[in-house]
Amino acid sequence: MTQRTVPAAPPGAPAVPALVLVVEDDASIRRFLRAGLEGQGYRCIEASTAGDGITEAATRSPDLVLLDLGLPDLDGLAVVRRIREWSRIPIIVLTARGQDRDKIDALDSGADDYVTKPFSLPELLARMRAALRHREKAGPGPGGSVVELGALRIDFERRRVSVSGTPVPLTPIEYRLLTTLARHAGRVLTHEFLLREVWGPAYTVQRHYLRVYMAQLRHKLEADPGRPRLLMTETGVGYRMSEGPESD
Amino acid sequence: MALRERGGRYAGAVTIVAGATAISMILERHSEPADLTMLYLLGVVICAMAFGRGPAIAAAFLSVAAFDFLFVPPRFTFRVAETRYLVTFAVMFAVAAITGTLTARLRDQRERALVRERRIASLHRLSQDLATRSGAAEVLEAAVGRIGESLGLRAAAILPDGRGAAKFVAGDPSVLEPPAERSASRSALLHGRPVGFPPGAVTGIRGLHIPLIAGTRTNAVLTLSGSDPENPLDPERLEMIRAYSSLTALALERCRLSEDARLAQGQIEAERARSALLSSVSHDLRTPLAAITGAASTLRDDAGEIGHATRRELADTISEEAERLNRLIGNLLDMTRLESGSLRVKKEWHSLEEVVGASLTRLESVLGDREVDVSIAPDLPLIPMDDVLFEQVVRNLVENAHKYATPGHPIEVRAALERNELRLEVADRGDGLGAGEEQRVFEKFYRGSQAAPRTGAGLGLAICRGIVGAHGGTIAAANRPGGGALFTVRLPLEGTPPTIDREGAGDVPGGDMA
Numbered sequence: 001m002t003q004r005t006v007p008a009a010p011p012g013a014p015a016v017p018a019l020v021l022v023v024e025d026d027a028s029i030r031r032f033l034r035a036g037l038e039g040q041g042y043r044c045i046e047a048s049t050a051g052d053g054i055t056e057a058a059t060r061s062p063d064l065v066l067l068d069l070g071l072p073d074l075d076g077l078a079v080v081r082r083i084r085e086w087s088r089i090p091i092i093v094l095t096a097r098g099q100d101r102d103k104i105d106a107l108d109s110g111a112d113d114y115v116t117k118p119f120s121l122p123e124l125l126a127r128m129r130a131a132l133r134h135r136e137k138a139g140p141g142p143g144g145s146v147v148e149l150g151a152l153r154i155d156f157e158r159r160r161v162s163v164s165g166t167p168v169p170l171t172p173i174e175y176r177l178l179t180t181l182a183r184h185a186g187r188v189l190t191h192e193f194l195l196r197e198v199w200g201p202a203y204t205v206q207r208h209y210l211r212v213y214m215a216q217l218r219h220k221l222e223a224d225p226g227r228p229r230l231l232m233t234e235t236g237v238g239y240r241m242s243e244g245p246e247s248d
Numbered sequence: 249m250a251l252r253e254r255g256g257r258y259a260g261a262v263t264i265v266a267g268a269t270a271i272s273m274i275l276e277r278h279s280e281p282a283d284l285t286m287l288y289l290l291g292v293v294i295c296a297m298a299f300g301r302g303p304a305i306a307a308a309f310l311s312v313a314a315f316d317f318l319f320v321p322p323r324f325t326f327r328v329a330e331t332r333y334l335v336t337f338a339v340m341f342a343v344a345a346i347t348g349t350l351t352a353r354l355r356d357q358r359e360r361a362l363v364r365e366r367r368i369a370s371l372h373r374l375s376q377d378l379a380t381r382s383g384a385a386e387v388l389e390a391a392v393g394r395i396g397e398s399l400g401l402r403a404a405a406i407l408p409d410g411r412g413a414a415k416f417v418a419g420d421p422s423v424l425e426p427p428a429e430r431s432a433s434r435s436a437l438l439h440g441r442p443v444g445f446p447p448g449a450v451t452g453i454r455g456l457h458i459p460l461i462a463g464t465r466t467n468a469v470l471t472l473s474g475s476d477p478e479n480p481l482d483p484e485r486l487e488m489i490r491a492y493s494s495l496t497a498l499a500l501e502r503c504r505l506s507e508d509a510r511l512a513q514g515q516i517e518a519e520r521a522r523s524a525l526l527s528s529v530s531h532d533l534r535t536p537l538a539a540i541t542g543a544a545s546t547l548r549d550d551a552g553e554i555g556h557a558t559r560r561e562l563a564d565t566i567s568e569e570a571e572r573l574n575r576l577i578g579n580l581l582d583m584t585r586l587e588s589g590s591l592r593v594k595k596e597w598h599s600l601e602e603v604v605g606a607s608l609t610r611l612e613s614v615l616g617d618r619e620v621d622v623s624i625a626p627d628l629p630l631i632p633m634d635d636v637l638f639e640q641v642v643r644n645l646v647e648n649a650h651k652y653a654t655p656g657h658p659i660e661v662r663a664a665l666e667r668n669e670l671r672l673e674v675a676d677r678g679d680g681l682g683a684g685e686e687q688r689v690f691e692k693f694y695r696g697s698q699a700a701p702r703t704g705a706g707l708g709l710a711i712c713r714g715i716v717g718a719h720g721g722t723i724a725a726a727n728r729p730g731g732g733a734l735f736t737v738r739l740p741l742e743g744t745p746p747t748i749d750r751e752g753a754g755d756v757p758g759g760d761m762a
Contacts, residue, residue, distance in 0.1 A: 100636060118570065118571075120567065171751045172751060173751055207596055207597075208596070208597040208745075208746045208748070211597065211598060211599045211602060211630060212599070212630070212748050215599045215602065218601075218602075225601065226601055226605050226624060227605055227620075227622070228605050228609070232606075232609065233602050233605065233606040235603070235606045235636050235639045236635060
C-alpha cells in the first residue's frame, strides 16, 4: 500500500480527520477498509451487524457511513431508513454486482451513493470525497452562484451556461436537468429522482423523456457526445455528473 | 335393431317360399307334384344360405304347408287324400331341415372365418401402428383408437403419473367418469390384476379394466366400457381384447426401454459435457488465483529485499488478476442465468448512443490507448432494449475486438436503421476469423484459433448471442474485406417509439422556469 497523505477533510473544513463508520459483516473487507482508510488519514469505527451499526451511528456521530447491504441481522435498506430518521450523514452502500434494484432502492431510501463489490480503494475514496463535499455544500441551494466543472460553467444567478467560455443556449427543461445534476455533482441520481425533480411527480415512469433530454444535453455540452466525460450514465440506475478526472 | 333384422330374415324366407309357390303354379300343368317338391327344396336351401338355420326351418314348414294346400288333392284344403303324400311331406320336411341346417352352418363358419380374418388383420394393423409410435402416450392413443373401433366399444387408458397416482392419457374420458370405474382402473394399475374381467365378475363395475403388463411392471391400464346387454361380449371378442392388450403392453415396454436407453445416453453426454466444463472453468479460476496467491505471499514474506518497483508490480498483478477473476465469475453467472432461462429482459426505450457510450466508459481501463471510432446514425430513434444487458453486449463485442485486433488499429462501432431493424456493427482490423469459425465463435468455452495474448474463458460472445436472442434479435460474425472481423447485431424494432411533448419556450435560459 502506498502511503499518500491526502487531507481527509475537504478543503476549508476543520482539520480534524473525518470519522468513518464501516458496517460490514465480512472481517476481511473490514480489515482492508480500515487499513486503506487509516492509511489515507481517516479515522475508522467498525460494526459487523446492522444493530451495532445503527447504535454506533447514533452514539459516535460519524461523518460518513459505509454500509454493506447484505448484513446478517437486518436488511441494509432498513438501516438506511433508520439512520435517515434522525440524521443526514452521508451513507455509501456497498453492493454486489447485478443488484441494480438494490442500488436504486438504497438511493431512493436516502443513501448518497453506492460502490459495487469488488471495488478498488481509489474508487471508494473518490466516492467518499464527493459525498463529504456534498455534505459541506448541503443547505439551501449551492453556496456560490457559479459552479465550474471542467470546461463547463454554470452561473445559477444569471442562469447562464457556457462551455470553454462559449455560451450555450439551453431550453428550460435542459437547464433544469443540468442544474439538478450539477447541484449533486459526483453523486448518482436515479431516473425517478431526476424525473420528479425536473418534470414533476406525474412523469416518474416516462423514462424516455430523460433519455431524450440527456442526449440533447450531451450534444450541446460534451466534446464527444458518444463518449461523455461530464454527463455519465450509470446503466440501470441513473445518471451522475462527473466532478472531474478523479471522481470516476 | 336385432329384432328387426331377425324379422327381416323371416320375411325373406316367406318371400322365397312365395316365389317357389308362384313358379310351381306356373309349371304345374307340365310337371309331376314330385318335381314341384324339388323346387320347394331349392327355396329352403337358398333360405339357409341367405338367412341361417331358423328361417330355413320356417321355410321348410311353410313349403310343406303350401305344397299340401295348393297341389295335393283335395286341393285348397289341408286334408290329404292319399297317405303316400304324408311320406312325401315327411321326407320333404326332413330334407329341407337337414340341408337348411347344413347350409346355415356352412354360412356361419364362413362368417366366423371372415370375422377372424378381419380381426387378425386389425391386430396386424395395430401392431404396425404401434411400432411407429414413440412414447407411452402415443402408443396408448393409437391402441385405444384401434381397439375401440374394431370392437365397437368406448375405450380409455391411464398411466402412472410417477407420483404414485394415475393420469388419464388417451381415449374417451367419459369411460372413467363414474367413480366406481375410476377406482377400479386405479386398482388394476396398483395391483396389476384385471378388474371386471370377465364381465360381470364384480358387481357394480361395468367396464373391463385390463392392466398392460410386460415383465413384472404394470405400464398402464386399458379400460373398455361395458358393452350393452343386448350385445354381450362373446368369448371371441374377449379373446381379441386379450390379444390387443398384450400387443399394447409389449409396445409400451418397448417405449419404456428405448426411453431408458435414451436417458442413459443423455446422462452420459451431460456428464461428459459437465466434466469438460468443470475442467475448463477450474483451470480458468485457478490461473488468476495462482497469480494472486503467489504475488500476495511474496509481499507478505518480504523482509525488505524487494525493490519498490517490484512491489508495485506484484500489487498490480494482484489487482489485475482479481479483476480478471471477477469478470470470469460475472460471465459464468450470466451464462448460468441465460441457460437456466431466469434472465429477464426489461425492455425500455433507450438511446443507443448512450448505451454505447456507457459501455466504452466502463471499458476505458481495458482499452488503454486503443481508439474506438463510433458512428451512430443521427436519425436513429430510441430502441426498445434492456440497457443493462445490451451494454454488456456492446462491451463484450468491443472487448473481443480489442483482444484480437492488431495494435494501433482503431475499433469501429457503427449503428444505423435498416428497414425495420437496428443494425449494430463492431469491426476490427486484425487476423479475423479462422475458416469455419463464423458460428463456432458463439459457442461457450470456444476460444479463437488465432492466439490472443490473454484469452478469457470463451464466454463473452456466447453471452452476447444469448442476450441478443432474448431480445428477439440475431448476431453474426464474418471476415471483413481487407482483414479483420465484423460482428453484426440486428434487433427488430417492434412498436413505435414514444413521443415527447416538445417545449414551447425558446432556447433562452433564464426564461420562465416555473
